[in-house]
Amino acid sequence: MRDDGRAILTPPARGIAHILPRDHPQRLVLNDEVHARPSEILEAPLKLSYLAVFAEGEQRADVWRRVQELAGRYGVDPAPDTANHYSANFGPFRIKCERHTEFLRLVFIVEDGRQPESFEEPALQAVPPEWLAALPGQLITAANVLLQHSDGDWPEPERIATQFFDGNALVGASIADGAAFAFTDFRIRADGFSRLLVMDHGMTPRQAGRTVQRLLEIDTYRILALLALPMAHVLAPFLAARERELAEVTRLLVEAKAPDEALLFDRLTRLEAEMESEQSRNHYRFSASVAYEALVDSRITELREERLAGLQTFREFLERRFLPAMETCRSSAASQESLSQRLTRVTQLLSTRVDITREAQTQDVLASMDRRAKLQLRLQETVEGLSIAAITYYIVGLVGYLAKGGSRAGLPIEVDLVMAASIPFVLVLTALALRHHRRKAARES
Template identity: 35%
Template sequence: MQEPANINATTVQPAPTATVYGMPAYADRAAAVGEVHARPHLLIQAPRGILQLAFMTEGDQARDQMAMSELSHRFGVAEPDHATPLHGMTWDEGDLHCEKHTEFSTYLWCASLDSETGEPCGENPFKHGFVPPGPVVSGIRLRLLPWTPETEKEADRFDPASLCYSLVENGSAAILTDFRQDEDGLTQILVLARDLTPARAGALAQRLLEIETYRTLALLSLPLTRSMTSELRRMESRLAAITDEMCTSLVERRDSDVLLSELTGLAAELEAGVAANLYRFGASRAYYEIVEERLAALSEEAVSG
């Protein structure tokens, strides 16, 4: 005799299927269409200060999780979702945004500027026990100020020998930097703005931060290139010597097997060097292309003198 069904048993219901206009949606559609909103621009107004640090993390997300957890506890805010590549936190006197990339992470602190000292208001999140997720590869201090005759005098803070002074946003803003580092090791960028909406000001600041960050990352291959130059010259000299020896008479020529062995050894050295440094040079090329794109988006107009 069949046992009666248990009316109290829990029936597992299938997960609701997403739809588009009443039709089933592709499984990854939500992630694809949501990507455009995954990295919104800052919304800022002058006077505002931004401090951004880029740390080499080599993709170790546990380092970022530890740093963000410490900051969350210190400022008394909820921990962000560590599974997302971009997250942030906001407190009374500022906000902080963390963006994770393949080999580095950026931490951006944004706060109002004190009218008397010109320094960011509130507690600096990178002080008082902050544990960096890795060594710093880029550090930027950006100030957004209203464009007035008084703030134009801030240009005197920069080295005139390397000053870069440009107009952007159809003349509604000016950007100044000398690409030199201050006493804290930070590259200083000044933005003077008038009639810029918070969205346009935030987008401009984001482009400038990316240009400096990716410019630095693109140049990481420069020391490697210099170190490889002497090694390549040694290999070229040895190859020339072997080639010259192969062109001599049979009496003076060494055993062909020995020459072939030396050629094979040189080829193996070259191949190993290429394989060991392929990622670094590929990354530099990609970073350089990003810099070029951001510079084109600025549509700069150089200020003479």
């Protein structure tokens, strides 16, 4: 209340925005990131075909343009160029497309109301074949999915394996806290597709969409993580050879003399260049492999699996088959990093030895220069002594000429006596004059 008894009116909340601090430029983008690429709403029964296409740079844009062209063919609004997610109903099928850093996911869904009883007529048959044939990129994962209504009975793995998976050994579990069952054999068939059977035992449509997406992501991220495995296999002999060469250089370094250091340094710098080149080539792939492995583990955890008698769960199967391969990748990356660090240490050690050798050589040069300077000083002192004698000789000669001139003029001068008497004075004065000039030159320098 105001002092005059009237109430103070509070402005409505929607009118407060204009008085708040201005938004950070990335606020809305970062907030909407949690809503990016939402899972599809799926309701059994339906058929689904899934493609993960490895594409980078211009190829990613080409795939997106192909999806836009397909939308135009069916009279549907195409996806914006800047979008990373697109979902639409084309009539005969629904499509969902997502763009990721290295790949794109394409999902084709057919809902005809019939319970699918086999994989013989996949959802991808509804998509124009010429459009599929022109799709750019490289296939990472291709899977056909059947989402069935569960009849309420406990699933029979043997019957499911015979009916849907050619009798192969199955991997399966009760998932989503018992709301569904999932089965696969992780095999690629002659048509290029793997198979996934999901039996809906009480999932909501959104839950079904999330569950199918997780199962497909497990397969996709598993393959993307394993892209580092061939690189690890190629890297192993390369690292073994460089290990041997580094050991040889280290052994030679123990007994090396100064003339050998340049050759050893050349070998080490060549090894370092080779290691740096190899690391720059595969560092991203190994780092990405670790990230994709973490995503696989996360998606398996989100399945909330429960064991079915006689079957391996998804986690058990991948821990036995997938994790050893990932350990190989991690081991190769660690070995590469360790070798690079050891190579750096040995190079630093040799550099230190070279520096010490150079310092010793510098000391020898300075000592030699010092000896030459002392020799020059002695020579200079000798020359100065000779110069004093020579100057004294010439000055005394001048004094003699002066005395001779005086004697001829009639002065009582004994020339030889005058010359002999002048020698000490001239010698001392000449020495003092040279000493004065030398000191003056030293002060000026």
